Amino acid sequence: MADATSAQRVFVSIADQLRSDIAQGLYADGEPLPSEDELAARFQVASRTINRAVELLKSDGHVVGRRGSGVYVQTPLAIRHEPYSEPAVPHRAAGAWAAGEPPAFDIDRVALTSDPPPADIASALGLATEQAALTWVARYSVHQRPVKLTRTFVPVALLPKTSAARADASPRRLTMLLADLGLTAVHAVMQTRGRSPSSEDCDLLGIPVGRFVLDSRLTACDEQNRVLAVEQTVMDTAAFVVAHSVDLREAR
Structure with a gap:
């Protein structure tokens, strides 16, 4: 040993x-x-x-x-990630970016699918194995380097058949997307953890299997505590730091 x-x-x-x-x-x-x-x-x-x-x-x-x-x-990036920040506009605080400070992420890939979500997402949404969710997927890059994926899952059964947003793949903030779908969320829970990347994560982010990713999930609910959507953000750990502001005066 x-x-x-x-x-x-x-x-x-x-x-x-x-x-x-x-x-x-x-x-x-x-x-x-x-x-x-x-x-x-x-x-x-x-x-x-x-x-x-x-x-x-x-x-x-x-x-x-x-x-x-x-x-x-490859110089590691140091993109500042803060919960609830606007996904298309990075935080502009000093030191937020190691490799320059671009005005925004480049969104270089979008997609909209209607399939059964992964088992853990389906469980969070309260879906049975074969029930489908509409899924908005977007990939964000910095200096032509993919750094982040967002996948937003909404149960198909919740969506009005006449909603124009059902066919719109444009990535946007979760509250805006739900409003476009005719749904209103009143509270949400965010959880972030590290995990091994899926094969799709590796392909889309161009990362090796041995690198962990940060998986941040925002679960949005309505007034009846019904889950409306899960927004999953997958971040390359070689590109992001998780930052939280702390008011030390509160500790006095």
Whole structure:
């Protein structure tokens, strides 16, 4: 057991050193990382150990692999995420963005489907296995890098058949979408947790399987406490920090 722990500390320590090198500008953004053989020679370890260290860097967003080309340094973003913020307009507080401060996310993919939602979403909506939900999907990018997905699920049975919004895939704030559908939410609960990405998350965000995502879910209810919608936001953990404002005067 001690040998295994020692071996693990070696590749973790190498990953820590490479992160430090990147932070200090030894390897610039977009620059290829030295080959596994070169790094193995530098750290006096086997190539497999370097491979494991580089996989850690891929998982936390410090490098990105390009098939047939190698591994390249990627400066992690630091997008500020605050619950209930307008999804199309990022927070503009100082330090909110590490890579410049764009006026808004770029929405580069939208879709509208009508299918049974994933089991956990169906349970939150009170749907049976085969019951469908209308699902609005949007992908948000920064500097042409996908960083966030939103999926909004509304039970088909709740929707007026004449609602024009049933065919409108435009992403918009949940309260606005529900109003367009003729539904009124009066309260909501938000929960955020880390999880492994689904295969669809990996494909749409372009992230490795080993990187966790932040899954933030806003469950909206009406006056009768009936669940009207679940808005799921999936964020690349290599791009976001979760921020909360705290008034320290309240603690006095």
